[in-house]
Amino acid sequence: MFAEAKKYDTAAASGTLEQQADQAKSLQRKFDQMRKFNDSIPLKLLKARESTMAFFRPILQEAGLTEQQWRVIRALNEYEELESKQLAELCCILSPSLTGIINRLESQGHLKRRKSTEDQRRVLISLTDQAKQLFKELSPRLEGRYGDLTNQISKEKLQQLNELLSEIIHLEP
Amino acid sequence: MFAEAKKYDTAAASGTLEQQADQAKSLQRKFDQMRKFNDSIPLKLLKARESTMAFFRPILQEAGLTEQQWRVIRALNEYEELESKQLAELCCILSPSLTGIINRLESQGHLKRRKSTEDQRRVLISLTDQAKQLFKELSPRLEGRYGDLTNQISKEKLQQLNELLSEIIHLEP
DNA sequence: ACCATATACTTAATATGTTAACGAGATATT
DNA sequence: AATATCTCGTTAACATATTAAGTATATGGT
Structure with missing residues (x-):
């Protein structure tokens, strides 16, 4: 980014x-x-992503969160408890990066780890009440910005874009 | 990425x-x-970008180049000589990152710096013959992959995608 | 000429991306 | 049960992203 x-x-x-x-x-x-x-398509995708993130970044920055940290919090808010690997897949973050992100969020009191009892290798991660509270505060503001974003494009175009991106995502080299 | x-x-x-x-x-x-x-649009843009880069990454990796380094080489191949700032804008790389990228490419013998005579603050950057040669070798292979990518999508959809992305890029928060 | 301000690039500090390798724990195979 | 193999999370090493601050040079107004 x-x-x-x-x-x-x-x-x-x-x-x-x-x-x-x-x-x-x-x-x-x-x-x-x-x-x-x-x-080039990749470069345009990069620029487009940056343009959309510009809508949200200020709010996250004000809250002292990075984009990736917010993705993790958002996922955990929906899934309650997730393994590190599932979190990585959902958030599109590689395991080594995720380890650091989790460490920092944990030391900020935003989430907790626990080891799975059946499989000692797996780490289960969930939000603290503090993070749930933070999510409640930030979520509506970010949804509002998302609305501002999508309102600048027609529904049809937004639908088209979504479909085209899905198609791109499923391409196999 | x-x-x-x-x-x-x-x-x-x-x-x-x-x-x-x-x-x-x-x-x-x-x-x-x-x-x-x-x-979410930003996440889909991230995934889509990653899917497209998967077409090119192996070739770049084999050549020992990162994606960003290639963007710099590609821009310099077209523009002959550029200021650091122009390069940053074209490649969508922030100045501080670019400084490091240029340093590494320079120490690999891929490019040269010189100070502008009129404005001592500006640094002018250009490719070495070695890098021009490397470009000639890699470019056709990468173009081929780009063809493989675009051939999996209809011309109309590709055109649509380009237009939609341009529209997103020009959004103002 | 002098000074305040602006610009180009760099450095610093922290967070993340990326690949390879590692260690502990689980599985499969014998 | 013993061993090889696989899996999960982590660490290591390097490159890049991001923001803030610093340094040298230019510009504009006085």
Whole structure:
């Protein structure tokens, strides 16, 4: 995830006015030359994701949570208790990253671990009351932002996008 | 970027057959409960991006390049010479990350820095012959994979997806 | 010329992504 | 039961993401 999109829109906003104009022309010329670069699907998916996250990031930042930490909390709020591996799959976070995320959330008092009794290898994770409370506070605000986002697109387009993304997701190299 | 999608598809493939069945039912029940979680646009964009990158990652890995390093090389191959800031904007990489990426690529002999004569603050970056050669070798293979990707989707859908993503990218929170 | 401000890049600190390897616990096979 | 194999979570090592602060250089107004 890269920074908020705005930070990338200021490239030409430097130097004198003449320099700005020169830079703008120069960049425009260059952009024309290499349409392929900017048209790549992976790059556009990256940018699109960043644009959507810009809606939520401020709220999460204010709460002192990262995007990934929120995904974990959100999943646990729905599933009550999950194994580390299930959490990884749901949140699209690799196990090694998840270990650190869980450690930090645990030391912040947001969740608890316990070992499965049947299988000593498995770790079961659940939210603390504190985290459930935090979820109740943040969830409506984030849902509101999600509404702001989706309201800027027609229902049909949103539906289309969802279907197209699903198709992409199921591609096999 | 998270790992190849396949790694997430094995969650239920552990334990005895009975356990597998139980887990599958349990997870299915849970999935039904929380459609919202998996339907979030940002998460789908993340997954979709990962699915597309799975087409290219093996080739890059074989060449000892990361995804970001390749984005930088690709941009420089088209633009000849770029300032660090321009590179950051094009590649969607923040300046602090880019500094490290440039350092590593430079020490691998893939690119060179020079200071602008007019503005001593600016650093101009360009590829070495070695990197240009590497680009020539990798580019066709990666283009081939890109073709494999797009061939699995109809032209219309691809066009639709591009337009929808552009629309998302231009949203303002 | 002088000073306040702005810009380009870097450094620092922390969190996460990514691959490989490790250790403890479970399974299967003999 | 003994051994090899598999699985889960973790650690290690490195690259990148993210925000804040720092450094050198430029620009604008006085």
